[in-house]
Amino acid sequence: MTGTPFTATTLGSARIGPKRQLKRAIESYWAGRTDQTQLHALATDLRRDGLQKLHTAGLDSVPVNTFSFYDQMLDTAVLLGALPPRVAGIADDLDRYFAAARGTGRIAPLEMTKWFDTNYHYLVPEISASTEFSLNPGKVLGELDEALSLGIPARPVIIGPITFLLLSKAVDDGGAPIGRLDEVIPLYRELLSTLRSAGAEWVQIDEPALVTDLHDDPAGLASRVYGELGSATDRPAILVASYFGDLRDALPALAATDVEGIALDLVRGTADAVATVPTLTSKLLVAGVVNGRNIWRNDLSASLATLATLLGSAASVAVSTSCSTLHVPYSLDPETELDDTLRSWLAFGEEKVAEVVTLATALRDGRESVSTTLDDCSQALAARRSDPRVHDDRVREQVAEALRAGIARGPSADRRTAQNERLNLPEVPTTTIGSYPQTSAIRLARAALRKNEIGVAEYEQRMRDEVASVIALQEDLGLDVLVHGEPERNDMVQYFAEQLDGFFATENGWVQSYGTRCVRPPILYGDVRRPHAMTVAWIDYAQSLTDRPVKGMLTGPVTILAWSFVRDDQPLADSANQIAVAIRAETVDLEAAGIGIIQVDEPALRELLPLRSEDQAAYLTWAVDAFRLSTSGVRDSTQIHTHLCYSEFGTVIGAISDLDADVTSIEAARSHMEVLDDLNAIGYANGVGPGVYDIHSPRVPEVGEIVASLKAALDAVPAQRLWINPDCGLKTRSTDEVEASLRNLVTAAHMVRSEL
Numbered sequence: 143m144t145g146t147p148f149t150a151t152t153l154g155s156a157r158i159g160p161k162r163q164l165k166r167a168i169e170s171y172w173a174g175r176t177d178q179t180q181l182h183a184l185a186t187d188l189r190r191d192g193l194q195k196l197h198t199a200g201l202d203s204v205p206v207n208t209f210s211f212y213d214q215m216l217d218t219a220v221l222l223g224a225l226p227p228r229v230a231g232i233a234d235d236l237d238r239y240f241a242a243a244r245g246t247g248r249i250a251p252l253e254m255t256k257w258f259d260t261n262y263h264y265l266v267p268e269i270s271a272s273t274e275f276s277l278n279p280g281k282v283l284g285e286l287d288e289a290l291s292l293g294i295p296a297r298p299v300i301i302g303p304i305t306f307l308l309l310s311k312a313v314d315d316g317g318a319p320i321g322r323l324d325e326v327i328p329l330y331r332e333l334l335s336t337l338r339s340a341g342a343e344w345v346q347i348d349e350p351a352l353v354t355d356l357h358d359d360p361a362g363l364a365s366r367v368y369g370e371l372g373s374a375t376d377r378p379a380i381l382v383a384s385y386f387g388d389l390r391d392a393l394p395a396l397a398a399t400d401v402e403g404i405a406l407d408l409v410r411g412t413a414d415a416v417a418t419v420p421t422l423t424s425k426l427l428v429a430g431v432v433n434g435r436n437i438w439r440n441d442l443s444a445s446l447a448t449l450a451t452l453l454g455s456a457a458s459v460a461v462s463t464s465c466s467t468l469h470v471p472y473s474l475d476p477e478t479e480l481d482d483t484l485r486s487w488l489a490f491g492e493e494k495v496a497e498v499v500t501l502a503t504a505l506r507d508g509r510e511s512v513s514t515t516l517d518d519c520s521q522a523l524a525a526r527r528s529d530p531r532v533h534d535d536r537v538r539e540q541v542a543e544a545l546r547a548g549i550a551r552g553p554s555a556d557r558r559t560a561q562n563e564r565l566n567l568p569e570v571p572t573t574t575i576g577s578y579p580q581t582s583a584i585r586l587a588r589a590a591l592r593k594n595e596i597g598v599a600e601y602e603q604r605m606r607d608e609v610a611s612v613i614a615l616q617e618d619l620g621l622d623v624l625v626h627g628e629p630e631r632n633d634m635v636q637y638f639a640e641q642l643d644g645f646f647a648t649e650n651g652w653v654q655s656y657g658t659r660c661v662r663p664p665i666l667y668g669d670v671r672r673p674h675a676m677t678v679a680w681i682d683y684a685q686s687l688t689d690r691p692v693k694g695m696l697t698g699p700v701t702i703l704a705w706s707f708v709r710d711d712q713p714l715a716d717s718a719n720q721i722a723v724a725i726r727a728e729t730v731d732l733e734a735a736g737i738g739i740i741q742v743d744e745p746a747l748r749e750l751l752p753l754r755s756e757d758q759a760a761y762l763t764w765a766v767d768a769f770r771l772s773t774s775g776v777r778d779s780t781q782i783h784t785h786l787c788y789s790e791f792g793t794v795i796g797a798i799s800d801l802d803a804d805v806t807s808i809e810a811a812r813s814h815m816e817v818l819d820d821l822n823a824i825g826y827a828n829g830v831g832p833g834v835y836d837i838h839s840p841r842v843p844e845v846g847e848i849v850a851s852l853k854a855a856l857d858a859v860p861a862q863r864l865w866i867n868p869d870c871g872l873k874t875r876s877t878d879e880v881e882a883s884l885r886n887l888v889t890a891a892h893m894v895r896s897e898l
């Protein structure tokens with residue numbers, strides 16, 4: 143079980159397919175257009191192509207079991223026999239898996255939340271007192287076998303017991319899942335032995351939870367788990383992979399066990415501690431010097447300098463990406479609209495693997511062996527530093543001027559009075575979060591525009607027709623505050639980035655966000671300017687169709703930043719302020735157009751929260767200030783809404799209050815309104831719209847359940863402050879589901895209102 147050291151690898155890779163083939167195949171299967179044989183055939187082809195690319199590129203250890211039909215945490219729940227009992231009655235393995243992921247008409251799905259501080263979302267396994275763990279290694283064994291039969295030096299990747307249990311949630315008084323380590327460690331031992339018998343020389347066990355404060359003694363957990371797993375004799379060599387930060391005390395703890403390798407994220411973390419841990423001299427150190435989270439070209443000379451500091455401190459050093467390349471697009475090749483200069487600053491998944499191989503070659507054969515690549519890289523990085531598109535003094539002046547004007551609005555009580563007079567809304571008003579179904583007609587129209595099959599005028603007319611039909615639907619349903627439905631937006635971040643100077647929007651830079659859903663994060667490369675209004679014409683048109691108020695709909699600066707590939711040459715706070723000034727100008731233009739309510743979405747406020755608690759306060763200060771900078775340019779009588787979703791809000795609850803929005807709509811359906819008690823506890827006194835049903839499931843909520851949610855909400859919040867809305871936008875749902883769900887929502891609102 144010593145394991146021959148390898149030299150070049152990546153911790154994982156994307157799986158949705160370079161052209162999102164897996165997305166389309168899974169969605170076809172869900173729609174009943176194809177069967178499992180066709181789905182499995184496509185998946186097998188994709189996996190084979192991916193493995194062969196990594197191997198041919200020069201990696202001498204290739205991760206496997208990184209494929210997933212939905213999510214790697216759900217896969218681990220299957221591996222450990224920890225699917226919730228409510229799906230147990232579904233006989234077919236794949237359908238049971240998808241039922242846990244998405245729910246069915248009868249069955250609620252697992253909760254979904256952010257994977258650490260990324261825009262990837264995992265399904266949260268549920269662990270109860272009655273969970274009986276059992277090993278189901280079919281998937282990992284199948285993928286290992288597939289790779290070995292292709293002659294690929296395969297390294298199975300599994301999520302480790304610490305991370306799996308810390309990210310799971312207790313249900314039915316099950317107690318903290320991490321208390322179940324003694325039950326799962328034997329299964330991991332059994333798995334290791336099985337993998338060894340199946341031909342694995344190395345296995346990678348991912349433990350990103352060790353770089354966080356999710357537990358107060360990660361080092362203790364690391365010693366216990368890897369002491370036990372390391373002591374097994376019948377096993378492959380173990381690589382414990384950390385990523386997204388520094389291991390701190392967990393590094394010496396792991397190094398003191400018998401595991402053969404440790405992977406370190408040397409982009410988010412540093413190499414400083416390595417030399418201070420003598421037991422590392424017997425280990426393979428997998429040095430994550432190539433950033434798996436961002437798209438900038440690696441500074442190869444700097445990486446070589448870092449690698450050089452490690453050489454004497456470990457038995458051997460392998461070069462790697464800092465984490466899986468799941469978080470970046472596949473390849474720069476399909477980006478035909480990129481100019482050569484900008485292209486020369488970038489590296490996507492394939493280019494990052496090439497960087498790893500270059501660095502490993504330099505370590506093995508000396509710098510001279512790759513000197514042309516190193517020179518080319520230095521020139522590109524120098525060009526980026528001095529490019530006039532990156533720095534714009536006018537932008538810096540605008541930010542300074544806006545900050546001088548101050549970021550506070552008038553007292554909230556005064557604002558409430560002015561807004562009540564202006565808007566004259568009923569008690570517990572009903573609204574939605576912004577988007578209505580992005581139908582295939584909408585997407586196909588946009589695709590046709592891209593291919594020049596229709597002109598801008600025709601496209602805009604089709605989108606106006608869509609706005610008109612969404613307004614008519616909302617009037618028919620009897621909603622109080624309407625939205626235009628966002629048909630013209632390909633994505634709530636990309637849409638803005640496409641119109642702002644300083645961003646580049648990719649054509650094909652897809653990254654999985656959850657399940658089959660993908661996003662194309664724009665690239666923020668320079669100072670940000672708003673050359674023209676971005677939303678006013680659409681909102682103005684929607685408002686012209688109705689007497690009810692239409693909410694202006696913007697994405698906030700923190701979320702635009704969080705869902706973009708950001709600059710690494712200035713603090714995030716500076717970029718946030720530049721975006722905030724652009725959004726502020728848009729709010730002012732919307733107000734001038736007569737719009738009385740403007741929503742500035744910040745669903746990613748929690749996402750950027752640093753993983754270590756000591757760094758969190760500084761982040762929350764600049765994030766809250768950026769939001770306030772973006773929303774404080776309007777009069778007191780203009781009502782500012784914000785919306786948050788996709789996270790546990792506990793640690794940011796104070797910051798949510800500090801945003802000082804007049805109304806906050808917040809995901810609450812799946813957490814049973816607990817968030818309202820949390821808001822009360824910190825004295826939040828503005829309007830709040832706890833989501834009364836979960837939009838992630840195709841399930842239509844019944845009137846009775848919405849009434850029950852509303853009554854629970856009214857126990858926590860007085861009617862004067864309560865709003866009624868779904869828990870997120872409706873873009874992923876079908877028109878039928880939306881109409882039925884909202885009809886029930888409005889009926890429930892009327893029932894509750896009549897009892898006030």
Ligand SMILES: CN1c2c(nc(N)[nH]c2=O)NC[C@@H]1CNc1ccc(C(=O)N[C@@H](CCC(=O)N[C@@H](CCC(=O)N[C@@H](CCC(=O)O)C(=O)O)C(=O)O)C(=O)O)cc1
Nearest residue numbers: 261582585586588589632633634635655658659660661705
């Ligand atoms: C709110 N969420 C978002 C996050 N991050 C973002 N950047 N944006 C978000 O909205 N993070 C947290 C959550 C994650 N949730 C979602 C929800 C839904 C999606 C989603 O639906 N993604 C779409 C792609 C959206 C898009 O860019 N659409 C484009 C291109 C559409 C397309 O594929 N066109 C086809 C042709 C038409 C067709 O066949 O239908 C083509 O080009 O081939 C557009 O509308 O123009 C998805 O399909 O995955 C993501 C995150």
Ligand SMILES: N[C@@H](CCS)C(=O)O
Nearest residue numbers: 575576577743745871
């Ligand atoms: N306004 C957006 C927010 C999603 S988080 C929408 O409704 O889709």
Ligand SMILES: [Zn+2]
Nearest residue numbers: 745787870871
């Ligand atoms: Zn949302």
